[in-house]
Amino acid sequence: MNTFQDLGLNDDLLHAITDLGFTTPSEVQTKAIPILLESDTDLVALAQTGTGKTAAFGFPMLHKINVDSRTTQGLILSPTRELCLQITNEMKLYGKYYKGLNVVAVYGGSSITDQAREVKKGAQIIVATPGRMKDMINRKLVDISKIEYAVLDEADEMLNMGFKEDITDILSFTPQEKNTWLFSATMPREVAAIAKNFMRKPQEITVGNKNESTNQVSHEYYLVNSRDRYDALKRLADANPDIFSVVFCRTKNDTQKVAERLIEDGYSAGALHGDLSQNQRDLVMNSFRKNQIQMLVATDVAARGIDVDDITHVINYQLPDEIETYTHRSGRTGRAGKTGVSMVIVSKSEVRKIKSIERIINKAFQKKDIPDGMEICEVQLMSLANKIHNTAINPEIEKYLSSINELFEDTSKEELIKKFFSVEFTRFFNYYQKSKNLNVSDADFRDRDGARDGGREFKGGSDSTRYFINVGSKDGFDWMKLKDFLKEVLELGRDDVFKVEVKDSFSFFNTENELKDKVLAFFTDYKHEGRFVNVEVSENRGGGGKRSDRFSGGKRERRSDDRRSGSRGDSGNRPDRRSSSDAKPRRSGDFKPNTNGAPNRAARRAGGNFKPTDSAISKPRRSRR
Template structure:
């Protein structure tokens, strides 16, 4: 079996990896490091999140840079502040025995002056988010002309977040680079275009199949009705008393609303979304990392770049539209050889999405029944008993109190003591679930019509409604001058318009996206709210135009009619 020593890296790096407990390289490390040690070959590494990509490029960088030269030689570009800090932290551990090497993180949301001061001290490796790096370039606070190695980490995430122009700007401003190393979980066409334009005969390594789900993750789903989605979420949490996980929502409104409801009901949870300041975000992430919070609820954009060890569950409150987004969500769990669980809460008409994810990810979803109230109580009891039996009693002078306890409970049976302990722990819990309703949706017969009015029919296990078929009954069709050229893909566009308008996903119908324009079906009663929220606003310097597509741009009345 291959070892790090066998890959040919510096002995001082071997000493550091040995101390960190790194014995055998992961597949991406084993295939990438020998190629990257030359420093002259462009490289594309495709591997899922959590497979050890930081060491795959961090160790070769430390091996080939010149510690005596006090100027930026290597540039690592990544999508988020959290990932930026994580990369720096890992590189700092790897370089423990290499003297004179400095690595600096530059990212938004904190003092640019302090970062400029750190850069002026002399640094060999810069780890940066695109926006802050360009800001530093424009201020002439960093010179990239002597950069020899450029690493693009989580390249697909950066493109999804709209950083394509920034990435191309950065690559154009590193004219002396010896090699470019691109790491990504997926390979969308945009990344392929960037690689063809800026890389020369790259060595391409794929670990596992692109878009293939981590085999350490068990994919589960629960079918429920729209009005019971929140109760189903709550029951899943209660059925997993040791859960340490992330709940994903489509919009920041949902994230905040669900977080507030669960907090009021006594759960250790907080929300992570785009409205938080950097200080608030840091506070939430700090509490989640030290497990003061058991659950984090987040939007996809807000959660990008987060890497927290030991996450047991990922819960999809709603499925995303894009399979790649689901892959990134589920990849937060099942890391470092640990088993993880990814749960989807779905409506019966969303079954086609599960089939799509199964087909593209080569993964299998397991359908589970939503636990009954008695199932939840039983699971909580067993968890409590396990905690009771495993309680550490070695660090207290409990023997002093045993005679007093024995005297106090002399006339109380063991069974009664256990009942009283259970009552103290579970009284509120038992009352809540005592008459809990069955939340499971019972499936119809295979060929059964949806209803006598013909509003939809069963087709391959999925109901197709008039809305799903693009029908106009009850819906307005809106035009908006935003499209894929603006950096949107379907899921991010959906989240954008919902965040801007504070509307729920349920009011939307079909979305048709083109390069420069899109058309959105929306319930007539919500159409004006959507138009008021977007029309006239600016997006990346462009003035947004939104109007009714079928009325020649005329305003709608209160009923959403032209």
């Protein structure tokens, strides 16, 4: 089947498809649409992000519903507000020739009363996030007892976000005889369980192999020290002058901080995470779609609503907790037949994860080096030269040429070119001429089979320090919470703290040796919830067991009160990236203060308890393009 007409869709849908400029159905559409049109069946469809899954379930649903009825016949559940709105808009475009069609978006962050009013008018199709949908059901504001079609879109992500209970409750209000269509990029055990428990002999289609990455995306990784992660990000951006990217961080706090630092350093950046209001998120996304933001820093959850086909790079500033999530991230680029690059910045402790991801996506990573300063200067210079060479001449400049020619009448062509390009070249040269090499060799991190392995667990701990800390599970910590706590208070990268082991009343953790002085100095006379937190060097190497009574140097080491030690490397005054040709400032979106419970520094110095603190908010600056 090479055309949409071959799939059996009705004339109204084909007319809309022509208006949208669609010519050839994608593989998932070719496989799913005939099945859903020809039979009443449940379906599990596995396909990468960006392969046209919305149309794969949207066209059959619109084809089958009775638009003359005001009863809700179709329910589509999606993980995020952005994706919910995206699906709603696409369904309206697909059904533009269906007179009386009402597709309503139901999501948090907007008036539930207004949404209920729209549903009451007669919504044949509701597109909803699980949390808001469950709320509306409990308030008896919607009736889904007669739906005929239920779609679980991005099912794996909904389960990762903890919506399993909500989905179960929502489906309990739907009729048993409905058809359930499950669409997912990956097939973890939880998704398989949903299919088993809520579907009746579902047919299954797979585009590519399960969890496999699209062939349109190449995969690269860059090995650096954790403390150099941000500087590596900047160099990758500078080495790709026309970058249009999504930068993924693990947490909302990291997302906000990275975006703010990029803006401070003159990059066209914006943040997208769950702490932003709906209006702020809309502003950021609108700026990104208009290419006014070149580097969108996002969490995995917030990025699920990004539907932009021209993204050139995905940069994994930090790898996700769930390795399968990498498939979703890399699927943000290489869409609509275009090619893209997925870059991963890793520290030594994460190299082993690259091999795990390779097995899941069935693609090999290429190890590359962070470019040095002179390479970046050359790239930037040639980028400017190509832009000038390809620039169309504005006829309005003619009236100024006589004055310009007079100014340069004694300047040779060669000298004029040198002067012109030195304006751009000098800024980058001055910034990068003394920059250090950020690359780390992985020659020492190979396992017995010859595979790269950067896991600190396999190195016997010789390059790291093990600590005892007198808090444990009785204080409300598990290993993840303790790791996040240490990362926040010490202002470390996520991978700087590892081998965390939590006991009832005490715990252990590791850092690299070079961080030992900083860790011990910080926890001198430090209080948490009214009592002192004691951190000491331990001989426990990570295998459990007792705390050692022998400390470094025979006693606990104490250092100065410089609790903010450590260099930011390249993150100082970077060259002003605003070109003199910029016509107007570009907006990078509004940011909401982040109150994630990080310790208030004034209170900390005074030995007080934890208090939420607002992060600094950077004002957007004019960007370069």
